[in-house]
Amino acid sequence: MEPLGKHMLRAELESFFDILEERRQSSDISHALRTFSAQPYHEATPPSVKALNRMVLESQFLRYVIAEVAAESGEPPECVKEEAAGILDKMAQNLQLSFIRLLGFSLSKIFKRLFRSIWVNEDGLARLQQAIQEHPVILMPNHRSYIDFLVLSYIMFTYDLSIPVIAAGIPLMGMSLIGEIFRRSGAFFIRRSIGSDKLYWAVLSEYVRTIVRTGFAPVEFYVEGLRSRTLKSLTPKLGLMQMVLEPFFKGEVYDVLLVPVSISYDRVLEETLLAHELLGVPKPKETTTGLLKARKVLEDDYGCMHVCFGKPVSARALAQGRVNRGQFNLVPRGLPLNASAELQEFVNGVAHLLVRLQEKNMVLSPWSLMTFTLLQSPQGVDWDQLTHKTLWLRTLALRFGAHLNWPAQLADSEVMSDSLALHHSIACREKGRVQLVEEVGPGPVTQEEAVFRKASAVLMCASYRNQALHVFTRPALVALAMTTAASPRKEDVFRRFCFLQELFANELIFIPGHAVQDFEEGCDGLQQCGALTITDQTLRVTEEEQDAIIFLTAILQPFIETYEVVCRILCEERFQTFSEKSFLSSVRDAVIKLLISGEVRSYECLSSNTQKNVLWALLRMGAVSKSRVAEQNEYRVSKAAVRRIWETLGGRVTPQVMSYSRL
């Protein structure tokens, strides 16, 4: 995906305005009841829900799959068709303006209580309005909170933009009343694990494609697949991505415009839940009563929220020269598409690009920057030093192209105090020292419980660092590669860099095939902040800015430690074959012991998310193999291979493969 919009990744500052301001000054009810006049794509009028569903059920595609499924299962086709209709009924949205209005009204109330302001970029809205009239639009927000899509629909309603049709997870539907409200606000529901259910895939994909083809409303989906518990971007999922692109591949629409939407919160509503989930404490099932209980959430202050609508990315422009659309000429377009390797690679690249764009456009809070220093000082840090380091990091972040919401009219110390106050549940200042706050509970506590409490605070804090992690990823990875490369020669550092990129591919988002650009970007960043000089193809750290290198390397340290410790645990005798569940619990137990004994330092090693990522990485790199035994995934570990990766990560072995010629 070489020229995949290098210019697209450049950050530009845009002006944001607060949409709650008007709500605080005028009537919510008249806002909810005002004339809503969206300009849809090509003046397409929304088909009725019935008509849309009929279109889907009677499509050539579904008829074909139904016949196929019937032939395979021996069931009569009518039954399969009924089954398909049932799936569709359960899935389909039922967008009704009246409900949008109801939602608009209640959301005005709720948002005003929750947030000080909701900032939206004006240009983004103008571009979106234009885009919606030109081509089918796909809204691709990042997913950090349950309320993400409510906010989006609310903004669209407020600015007379077609209300999107939203792909939501089935669990939401489980909440009886709320589920119905969401459905009528345009949500359609997708089962979490579809697996090999052919009929389900068929209904879903045809449903999505039909909406894109008719273009009566933007389609909104989370390319990351699920809500990120770590607030870090997730490796994109490709199923829906391919579905929304298919109508373009097949020429059924001229183009499809992908709009990255970056949502960031000063403070996430679910912050405590997140840490618990990461520690393996089961998350509460999403029920209506559960949500009502959560209303104490409403009494807290969540600061500001930012929604940045990125520039629409044209699927056509991306596909130019990369996808031969003629490949679909010889088979009826209504038949299932067997995506060629070339096409899958393209879809994968597009999905990654969109996640990168979400990251690039994200507006970061001062708090995010403060957490970097907080996490690097487990024993707490002096306020002055925190201020000093955070301001230094701010300069660095701006140099690396980050968008910051750092109020210019306030003194820096005031900004930071404010942030700290907002996050009083995570950190507090006592006698000039800032420290993480540990959960209080009934004592006395066991050693293990103490570890959990400590880890919960760290993970909560880490999630805010994760929001800004992408800003530093590439320079940090170059810095890390330099410290462990065989030599400071560019080719050696690059080889090392590639190894780290491959290992962390589930952890950090890299566009596949962009290693060279990523490396260059990292080097550029380091050079800009004066920490690196490159002469004669040799990378050297400058004396003056050695601290920068150390700081950047330290950012990645918790991840490295987790990867190392998981490798170490996997190399132990007792690990031969295991399930994902037993893997997580064994690793957790082992890590707790190591934390208690002091052999492991970072509490982030307890993040089940990172642990899983290690497993996927090892699987991807062939050190772990997966087989299906009795309806369950069984993993088998190759200790020699794991050990080699572990040693390579520790810098004791130079990575193989990867030639410099790619530079």
Added chain:
Amino acid sequence: LHSGGSTSRISSQDRLRVISGHLHQRAQDGHAAVSAQECKAEASRANPAKAAPVPKRRHDIMKWNGWGYSDSRFLFNKKGQAEFTGKRYRLSGLILPSLKDWFEGTFGANLQHKSPATPALNVSAVPPPNLNESFVEELKAAGVALSQEPEDRVFRSHGHCLHEIFALREGRISRVPDLVVWPSCHNDVVKIVELACKHNVCLIPYGGGTSVSSALECPPEETRSIVSLDTSQMNRILWIDEKNLTAHVEAGIIGQDLERQLNESGYCTGHEPDSMEFSSLGGWVATRASGMKKNIYGNIEDLVVHIKMVTPRGVIEKSCQGPRMSTGPDIHHFIMGSEGTLGVVTEVTMKIRPVPEYQKYGSIVFPNFQQGVACLREVAKQRCAPASIRLMDNEQFQFGHALKPQVSSIFTSFLDGLKKFYITKFKGFDPHHLCVATLLFEGDREKVLQHEKQVYDIAAKFGGLAAGEDNGQRGYMLTFVIAYLRDLGMDYYVIGESFETSVPWDRVLDLCRNVKERIVRECKERGVQFPPLSTCRVTQTYDAGACVYFYFAFNYRGLSDPIHVYENVEHAAREEILANGGSLSHHHGVGKLRKEWMKEAVSTVGLGMLKSVKEYVDPSNIFGNRNLL
């Protein structure tokens, strides 16, 4: 609205008159360098005296740098009204009051901004002929007519692609043939080809000169002497077989002459490509032409019974005229579409039909293009397509309206107003979305009326309203004045072209939308100041798909290299067609313009097959126009 039974014999005659009424003035034939000699090899049973052949000096009656006859052209008169000059066509001498507004409105053009053509050919700009003296000597000895006059050579150096005409208007002359020869019969051609092989000169067959694929362009890299072989003097109907309903015709005859002469005996071929005023039988065979009324008569491949072609290897033909054969791959299909790369088609036996008793035009208005396409698809499904059925999109419908001549009476304009009111207000059709299908029925009267009802009944199911014969007829008229209109556009900074494709039914709408949109966007990206005219119509229906025709034109003021822009946009449009499952060409052919896509279009092996045929038939590349392969 639709006046059911009015006799339309008149309109059928009109159409014939329209396309045939030329050449009443006898062309001068006093060419100095020419020694015309009647071929005596074959006895002609036709009546050659009546036929007015295409003159050797074509530029005496035709434009050297534009379309068609010199006396017929559009112009804006002093009052700023458009009129069409001459006496040949129904439109001739008429004022077209709405054309100016349409023209200015559509293109952002202005009658003050003129871009006139070089008035006359600058003979000194024509490169001197590179002659193969011994070839010329032997040709003269054999008594073949020839010329090396610059006018003759320039006239045969091009077809009617935009870039070709644009260059001529600017007085730019590139490589032109070095010699023009006029064989008058098959044996002349045999002699010419023999001599060409002997002396290694390059031959480029030239029929009607209406190519729009750069097929007639002389390859600039050709170093040999290039000889244009003009077939126009081989124009006789050699015999008519009334028992089998076939006619044996020399391949140089042009469409309107063939049709007129057959009509005199009560027959027709029914093959009416839009270019039939000028294109030749041999050209049809060489490019796989398609006629407007193919639904009744078939395309050229359905019409041809026997072909005789002279190649460097000798003459190729079948031994009998059986209506179908299983004798390996049909050798006719090596010839049809060979685009002059293998030899010269000299004689063709074609199917003929009695002239139809009754002919009737018709038209249907649809609320939008989608409905129109759905209707055409249904008509094709029921296999009840009239002789011709064409669906214009909204832009073309409006274009058609701009060509309405001044109405003669208040009553007509009142009727027009009433119709408009009925369709747009009463029926709720949006004038910016509605589109029109034009129809032509042919056959015996009873059947035509029955057929007509069947088609209108189908149309009604798709929201179609019958909109009268007049609209239908005007639609067909547009077809052959469009080429004249392009010359008018070029006088005012507007350039344009048409191109075509064929595509499966389920992709018709998507292809039309995407290609039109691509054109608009490419123009914008390339700095075209005004939105282009980007319009299409479905011109033929088949069981499994349709032929789609695009018109594309824009105002090039402010562009430094308009032709380059134009070519880029056309290239992008063709890419878009191919990406949407359209063919490289339905009937225009490949020539040199679309050669780059041939491999993709027919596969490497397919191209290799064609190349191996070329290698066997013409190893020295005597037929060196470098088309197709």
